[in-house]
Amino acid sequence: MRVAHISDCYLPRTGGIELQVEGLAHAQLAAGHHPRVITATQASRSSSLDSAEMPAYGVPVVRLGLRLPYEIPVTHRIGKSLREALSTDTDVVHIHTGLVSPFALPALRTAVHSGLPVVVTVHSVLANWSRIFAASDALLKWRSWPVVWTAVSEVAARPLRQALGGRAPVHVLSNGIDIPFWRSTERDRVERLERSPNEVTIVAVGRLALRKRSQALIDILNEARRRLPAHIRLRAIIIGDGPNRSAIDKTLARRSMDWVHCLGWQTHDQIRAHYSNADIFVAPARLESFGIAALEARTFGLPVVAPDESGVTEFIRNGQEGFVASDDQGLTGAIVRLASDQKLRASVTHHNVSIEPEFGWPTIVAKADDRYREAINVLG
Numbered sequence: 001m002r003v004a005h006i007s008d009c010y011l012p013r014t015g016g017i018e019l020q021v022e023g024l025a026h027a028q029l030a031a032g033h034h035p036r037v038i039t040a041t042q043a044s045r046s047s048s049l050d051s052a053e054m055p056a057y058g059v060p061v062v063r064l065g066l067r068l069p070y071e072i073p074v075t076h077r078i079g080k081s082l083r084e085a086l087s088t089d090t091d092v093v094h095i096h097t098g099l100v101s102p103f104a105l106p107a108l109r110t111a112v113h114s115g116l117p118v119v120v121t122v123h124s125v126l127a128n129w130s131r132i133f134a135a136s137d138a139l140l141k142w143r144s145w146p147v148v149w150t151a152v153s154e155v156a157a158r159p160l161r162q163a164l165g166g167r168a169p170v171h172v173l174s175n176g177i178d179i180p181f182w183r184s185t186e187r188d189r190v191e192r193l194e195r196s197p198n199e200v201t202i203v204a205v206g207r208l209a210l211r212k213r214s215q216a217l218i219d220i221l222n223e224a225r226r227r228l229p230a231h232i233r234l235r236a237i238i239i240g241d242g243p244n245r246s247a248i249d250k251t252l253a254r255r256s257m258d259w260v261h262c263l264g265w266q267t268h269d270q271i272r273a274h275y276s277n278a279d280i281f282v283a284p285a286r287l288e289s290f291g292i293a294a295l296e297a298r299t300f301g302l303p304v305v306a307p308d309e310s311g312v313t314e315f316i317r318n319g320q321e322g323f324v325a326s327d328d329q330g331l332t333g334a335i336v337r338l339a340s341d342q343k344l345r346a347s348v349t350h351h352n353v354s355i356e357p358e359f360g361w362p363t364i365v366a367k368a369d370d371r372y373r374e375a376i377n378v379l380g
Helices: 016-030 080-086 103-112 127-140 154-166 186-195 212-228 245-254 268-274 292-300 328-340 342-354 360-376
Strands: 002-007 033-041 061-063 092-097 118-122 147-151 170-171 199-205 233-239 258-262 280-282 304-307 322-325
Touching: 002 016, 002 103, 016 033, 016 360, 033 080, 061 147, 061 342, 080 103, 092 103, 103 233, 118 154, 118 268, 118 360, 127 154, 127 322, 147 154, 147 245, 147 360, 170 212, 170 292, 170 342, 199 212, 199 268, 199 292, 199 328, 212 233, 212 245, 212 280, 212 328, 245 258, 280 292, 280 328, 292 342, 304 328, 322 328, 328 342
Parallel strands: 002 033, 002 092, 033 061, 092 118, 118 147, 147 170, 199 233, 199 280, 233 258, 280 304, 304 322
Antiparallel strands: none
């Protein structure tokens, strides 16, 4: 199938949507499909924006972005240029959108008016934005468009259903990961537990921003340290960067939390290496549409601690793959419980490494195919 993925952001930018679009396109290519990506993200300074770019792994990229300061992924090329890009070699259009999508959402209208089958995946939790989306229907009438709507989790699907007002179903089309890369063995995890039974390392991975509750994470870690007995040596690693990085560094220094280390951005290989020496993964964000990093950590074998209203609940059940809680006191309590009980950590680890999660790329490609066939049938 010839699939045109449309996304505001794409490589060389790195983020949740960018990496998911890249991963899905790559997996579809391996499955025999013919994917390509149309994006507003600028190419490298040495490349032409108007020519198709062919990365090493074979997925063409058409870049319609403008040369703007700070490489902002914005463009006015949502009319003729986009229609021309879609006019050939396109069986279905897959729109990827977040809370703010100045390219993907207008591109949705262009794709619909071009008479092409369209699948939309919402990668963010709309929350209160669902009312704004619903209100925009008065102008655009988008609720009546022949589109197949999806979201990356039930948490993300619920506000989208509210915005649609019951006019169309919303399916869950989950994010995917490279499961063989992230899996560890039970022997590796047991060796970690036996090597340092009273030394517990907590790891968190994510963008250091207000929405991800990075400051709340520091409070949770500090309270967990206060409640744990002195003989348990607690260490924490925070991986990621973002606008809150400076404030977090200052907070750690002010509280003398020298046992917490902010490492900045890391590659997947580096993150996996840190997981080898870690015991617990914490994902503090409440407005988390899915939680890719948490899924990777769970696949590796780490017990995951997260809020019970986040998308992490797609694959973390309380007391099985980790623990979920309704507030920060509950998150702190889960960390204290896991850090204090080596047998509990071992039990959760055994479960996580023994049972492979159902979010590998072959599974996600098959589910996307179902939605593509549905979109083709919608047009008759």
